[in-house]
Amino acid sequence: MSIQENNQLLRFTTAGSVDDGKSTLIGRLLFDSKSIFEDQIEAVKTSSEKKGFDYVDLSLLTDGLKSEREQGITIDVAYRYFATPKRKFIIADTPGHTQYTRNMVTGASTANLAIILVDARKGLLEQTYRHSFIASLLKIPHVVVCVNKMDLVDYSEEVYNNIVSDYEAFSSKLDIKDVQFVPISALKGDNVVERSENMPWFEGSTLLYHLEHVHIASDFNHIDCRFPVQMVIRPHTHEFQDFRGYAGRIDGGIFKPGDEVKVLPSGFSSKIKSIELNGEAIEEAYAPMSVTMTLEDEIDISRGDMIVRPNNQPKVEQDLEVMVCWMNQKALQSRTKVILKHTTKECQAMVKDIQYKVDVNTLHRIEDISEIGMNDIARVSIRTAQPVFFDSYRKNRMTGSIILIDPNTNETVGAGMII
Numbered sequence: 385m386s387i388q389e390n391n392q393l394l395r396f397t398t399a400g401s402v403d404d405g406k407s408t409l410i411g412r413l414l415f416d417s418k419s420i421f422e423d424q425i426e427a428v429k430t431s432s433e434k435k436g437f438d439y440v441d442l443s444l445l446t447d448g449l450k451s452e453r454e455q456g457i458t459i460d461v462a463y464r465y466f467a468t469p470k471r472k473f474i475i476a477d478t479p480g481h482t483q484y485t486r487n488m489v490t491g492a493s494t495a496n497l498a499i500i501l502v503d504a505r506k507g508l509l510e511q512t513y514r515h516s517f518i519a520s521l522l523k524i525p526h527v528v529v530c531v532n533k534m535d536l537v538d539y540s541e542e543v544y545n546n547i548v549s550d551y552e553a554f555s556s557k558l559d560i561k562d563v564q565f566v567p568i569s570a571l572k573g574d575n576v577v578e579r580s581e582n583m584p585w586f587e588g589s590t591l592l593y594h595l596e597h598v599h600i601a602s603d604f605n606h607i608d609c610r611f612p613v614q615m616v617i618r619p620h621t622h623e624f625q626d627f628r629g630y631a632g633r634i635d636g637g638i639f640k641p642g643d644e645v646k647v648l649p650s651g652f653s654s655k656i657k658s659i660e661l662n663g664e665a666i667e668e669a670y671a672p673m674s675v676t677m678t679l680e681d682e683i684d685i686s687r688g689d690m691i692v693r694p695n696n697q698p699k700v701e702q703d704l705e706v707m708v709c710w711m712n713q714k715a716l717q718s719r720t721k722v723i724l725k726h727t728t729k730e731c732q733a734m735v736k737d738i739q740y741k742v743d744v745n746t747l748h749r750i751e752d753i754s755e756i757g758m759n760d761i762a763r764v765s766i767r768t769a770q771p772v773f774f775d776s777y778r779k780n781r782m783t784g785s786i787i788l789i790d791p792n793t794n795e796t797v798g799a800g801m802i803i
């Protein structure tokens with residue numbers, strides 16, 4: 385698979401406030417693009433009829449999956465797949481009512497696009513500002529604002545235009561490169577997969593058309609080679625005695641067999657002998673592929689090490705400046721001990737200092753604070769017990785992001801971007 389072909393896979397997240405219609409929208413995308421199984425469609429039709437609806441309630445589709453989730457089958461983010469002849473799609477779904485921020489942050493480092501839903505009757509809400517700010521902070525390359533429930537405002541062009549101009553006034557202060565707007569009715573299907581006949585005034589494309597055609601080939605860093613080793617594979621059978629493979633996800637650059645590489649932190653050099661993807665040898669690997677690599681020389685490499693190119697190395701430091709999104713009920717204070725997770729590495733760390741937090745509505749800085757609470761976004765200084773090999777988040781979303789874990793409860797309490 386070349387980078388050009390990789391252009392055929394789009395990862396996206398959905399965000400919005402409670403009841404904006406996320407489940408219905410995903411259901412509509414799956415339904416109209418015929419990506420769901422016949423038996424699921426039948427089940428949803430039957431339960432819609434039972435409830436006395438004269439339409440098919442598509443949120444039942446994802447609600448079925450929701451109840452699975454509540455039984456504890458999946459955690460944090462659920463991934464959903466669908467495909468059209470043009471592209472494959474992975475949706476990092478955002479279950480639950482209060483956890484959107486968390487889910488957005490968790491799925492963000494590999495997301496190409498975020499859909500932000502706005503209820504046409506309500507206009508922009510605090511959640512809209514928050515999610516847009518997070519999308520900008522997370523540098524999600526593409527944002528689509530879907531103004532949903534247009535059927536409930538008589539498909540009014542004026543309502544839509546007002547929401548678009550309110551949003552543009554806010555987003556001009558943010559660092560979002562590509563924002564598109566689509567007026568939709570997820571429930572009725574207008575402008576999701578099929579063009580709406582109810583909004584002839586709208587000249588843009590449908591949501592699905594946009595998802596199929598948005599330019600994503602340059603969304604990942606294909607310049608700076610970064611391969612954090614997740615696992616060392618050493619089969620203990622006689623036949624493969626000499627085989628030592630390094631498995632992980634390519635976080636940046638393009639690796640090819642024959643390339644000279646350097647291993648951090650040891651500094652040893654070698655050459656790439658082979659790269660495998662799903663058990664087949666490939667000629668090049670790039671972000672965000674998960675591969676197994678072998679090297680010409682037998683050197684000591686373990687989980688958490690990073691394979692890079694000798695003349696292009698990440699920063700190696702113990703002091704990090706981070707924009708952190710706090711996700712725990714218990715407030716974060718200065719001098720809090722945490723476990724810092726970065727690529728495939730974990731180490732002890734301390735949040736030394738909180739410099740300021742950001743008011744997500746006005747984007748103003750609030751200084752002189754002693755703690756931050758759930759969903760707050762703040763700039764903090766962190767000291768790690770061991771050196772971390774990183775790039776700034778601006779340069780690489782994968783090697784530039786961290787997760788903070790509470791050492792006592794093992795819960796994920798924060799996610800951050802290295803400045």
Ligand SMILES: Nc1nc2c(ncn2[C@@H]2O[C@H](COP(=O)(O)OP(=O)(O)OP(=O)(O)O)[C@@H](O)[C@H]2O)c(=O)[nH]1
Nearest residue numbers: 402403404405406407408443532533569570571572
């Ligand atoms: N009229 C109308 N109703 C809609 C539309 N989209 C969603 N709804 C309704 O709005 C309600 C909420 O939709 P959901 O899809 O469950 O919303 P959600 O954002 O997934 O909700 P939570 O995940 O529970 O926060 C449901 O009753 C939907 O039928 C729309 O375009 N028009």
